Amino acid sequence: MSLELDSPRTVEVSQRGLTARQAIADRVFRIGLVAATLTFVILIAGLFAELVHGSWESLVAFGPKFLWSSEWNPVTNHFGALPFIYGTVVSSAIAILVAGVVGIAAAVFLAEFAPPAVARPISFFIELLAAVPSVVFGLWGLFVLAPFLGSTVDPFIQRYLGFLPMFSGGIYGIGLLTAGLLLALMIVPTVAAIARDLIQAVPNELREASISLGATRWETVVHVVLPSARAGIVGACVLALGRALGETIAATMVIGNRPAISASLFAPSYTLSSVIANEFTEATSSLYLSALLELGLILFVISFIVNGCARILMWSMLRSQGRRP
Amino acid sequence: MQPAVVAAKDTVPDLVEIALSAQAVSAWYGSKLAIRDINLDFIRNSITALMGPSGCGKTTFLRCLNRIHESALDARTAGKVLLAGTNIYDADVNPVVTRRRIGMVFQRPNPFPTMSILENVTSGPRYTGMTNEPRELADLAEEALRRAALFDEVKDKLRDPALSLSGGQQQRLCIARALAVKPEVLLMDEPTSALDPLSTLKIEELMEHLAADFTVVIVTHNLQQAARVSHFTAFMLGDADRVGSVVEFAPTGEIFTHPKDSRTEDYITGRFG
Numbered sequence: 144m145s146l147e148l149d150s151p152r153t154v155e156v157s158q159r160g161l162t163a164r165q166a167i168a169d170r171v172f173r174i175g176l177v178a179a180t181l182t183f184v185i186l187i188a189g190l191f192a193e194l195v196h197g198s199w200e201s202l203v204a205f206g207p208k209f210l211w212s213s214e215w216n217p218v219t220n221h222f223g224a225l226p227f228i229y230g231t232v233v234s235s236a237i238a239i240l241v242a243g244v245v246g247i248a249a250a251v252f253l254a255e256f257a258p259p260a261v262a263r264p265i266s267f268f269i270e271l272l273a274a275v276p277s278v279v280f281g282l283w284g285l286f287v288l289a290p291f292l293g294s295t296v297d298p299f300i301q302r303y304l305g306f307l308p309m310f311s312g313g314i315y316g317i318g319l320l321t322a323g324l325l326l327a328l329m330i331v332p333t334v335a336a337i338a339r340d341l342i343q344a345v346p347n348e349l350r351e352a353s354i355s356l357g358a359t360r361w362e363t364v365v366h367v368v369l370p371s372a373r374a375g376i377v378g379a380c381v382l383a384l385g386r387a388l389g390e391t392i393a394a395t396m397v398i399g400n401r402p403a404i405s406a407s408l409f410a411p412s413y414t415l416s417s418v419i420a421n422e423f424t425e426a427t428s429s430l431y432l433s434a435l436l437e438l439g440l441i442l443f444v445i446s447f448i449v450n451g452c453a454r455i456l457m458w459s460m461l462r463s464q465g466r467r468p
Numbered sequence: 469m470q471p472a473v474v475a476a477k478d479t480v481p482d483l484v485e486i487a488l489s490a491q492a493v494s495a496w497y498g499s500k501l502a503i504r505d506i507n508l509d510f511i512r513n514s515i516t517a518l519m520g521p522s523g524c525g526k527t528t529f530l531r532c533l534n535r536i537h538e539s540a541l542d543a544r545t546a547g548k549v550l551l552a553g554t555n556i557y558d559a560d561v562n563p564v565v566t567r568r569r570i571g572m573v574f575q576r577p578n579p580f581p582t583m584s585i586l587e588n589v590t591s592g593p594r595y596t597g598m599t600n601e602p603r604e605l606a607d608l609a610e611e612a613l614r615r616a617a618l619f620d621e622v623k624d625k626l627r628d629p630a631l632s633l634s635g636g637q638q639q640r641l642c643i644a645r646a647l648a649v650k651p652e653v654l655l656m657d658e659p660t661s662a663l664d665p666l667s668t669l670k671i672e673e674l675m676e677h678l679a680a681d682f683t684v685v686i687v688t689h690n691l692q693q694a695a696r697v698s699h700f701t702a703f704m705l706g707d708a709d710r711v712g713s714v715v716e717f718a719p720t721g722e723i724f725t726h727p728k729d730s731r732t733e734d735y736i737t738g739r740f741g
Binding site for chain 1: 534536539541564565567568571572574576578579580581582583591592595596629631642645646649
């Protein structure tokens with residue numbers, strides 16, 4: 144195809160058929176599209192360069208040790224990122240686990256089982272939930288979710304599963320688990336809405352093929368529908384995970400903001416984005432500011448790695464179906 | 469090629485057993501009546517063609533025979549369909565179990581895209597709980613693929629993705645998948661309409677052998693196909709309100725040589741449709 148277009152004869156024909164105005168409009172249009180697309184490349188490259196530049200002082204001062212040091216002391220100018228990495232990764236992991244299970248289950252119900260009279264209004268509310276501002280979630284998390292978890296759910300879990308380190312220790316209401324669950328609530332609409340669309344997009348012929356073999360609707364969903372949509376669903380989860388990793392204000396309000404690593408999910412913690420937002424204005428020394436920017440760089444790299452892994456996963460799934468990704 | 473119908477007329481035995489019997493079957497989509505009051509008997513180990521112009525309800529009727537019609541939104545059926553004497557629409561008959569006895573092949577090849585060739589063929593036996601034993605599954609798969617005239621082409625690449633096959637091969641894979649459940653009746657909904665002539669020929673050839681073990685009902689709008697592959701033909705037509713019904717039902721040879729109804733004659737002589 145492209146070979147044909149490049150051959151002189153075809154070019155000549157296409158030029159002869161165009162007026163001068165059309166040719167110019169065509170060119171302007173193409174340049175506009177390329178420019179719009181290039182914006183993204185420049186943005187990403189510029190952002191990365193600026194983060195490296197800004198965190199250079201910290202990169203030089205602490206080296207790779209920054210990644211596994213737990214000390215965060217503005218007074219002595221010693222900084223390490225580990226507690227924040229831990230808080231970010233664990234709270235996001237809780238969020239995507241809960242949101243993935245609940246979101247996909249809701250999507251299956253809405254797409255496969257609910258009558259339209261039920262599915263339509265619920266879908267509308269799910270999309271509405273995705274549009275609620277983070278700070279509203281944060282307020283609700285602080286005044287409703289955290290007290291409820293701290294007084295009712297956490298003690299209940301601890302009574303039966305307290306022998307596990309992750310459910311041991313003091314209960315404060317705010318902490319890693321609360322932050323993870325609040326993040327889950329914030330990203331579950333994304334998972335549910337996209338997964339529902341993907342499940343609906345699975346050709347009905349596949350459902351009928353499965354049903355005609357004598358499979359139940361449940362077997363059809365598990366063996367045929369979900370596998371057909373799985374690459375896209377993984378993509379939806381990664382999109383949601385990206386939001387959880389970077390979510391700042393809501394996490395800040397319920398995670399406790401203490402740079403400590405504890406085995407317990409009930410303990411207060413801190414995330415990369417929270418500490419940047421909280422301490423940016425009070426970063427008095429240039430090394431302090433540089434360390435905060437390096438936290439930003441780490442967040443950037445984590446998001447990059449997560450998206451990269453998801454790409455590889457989706458690619459291998461599509462390839463195993465004999466399709467070209 | 470010798471038309472199968474000539475041979476068929478000689479081989480239909482005098483004493484016939486009815487495998488599937490539709491009695492006063494009507495079907496609706498919402499409030500729209502699609503087919504009215506259809507009565508047809510399908511003889512065991514015969515091939516019956518449902519023939520007629522587009523929109524005459526032949527596919528809808530076929531979909532009533534394994535209760536897959538009702539899986540569509542707002543779809544509804546009335547009447548009886550007797551499978552070996554039992555009405556599959558009885559309240560105590562489970563449609564899921566019924567569909568294991570009445571297999572179906574669709575208009576467009578629809579192999580499961582996430583599964584290999586082998587997994588596609590064994591999906592029915594695995595889901596319906598026939599067996600989960602790899603050895604038995606492999607045997608079932610080979611038998612089904614042989615019946616679908618596909619085994620020799622895929623025996624060395626059973627683990628390849630089903631979508632790596634050509635369209636014609638995919639459709640034969642779908643036939644094998646339906647046969648692996650060992651149904652009594654096989655419903656085929658225009659199985660060759662999306663295929664090239666060569667693939668069509670292969671499927672028509674394998675159909676001749678299918679009748680030895682199964683009762684086949686095939687929907688087609690292709691006159692030649694009905695004439696070539698079927699023992700019996702039902703000619704269906706929609707009325708002014710696009711409600712379909714059976715105009716004429718007879719051995720295929722009779723339908724094509726001495727149609728009793730003038731509308732059938734018009735259709736097969738190409739005066740409309």
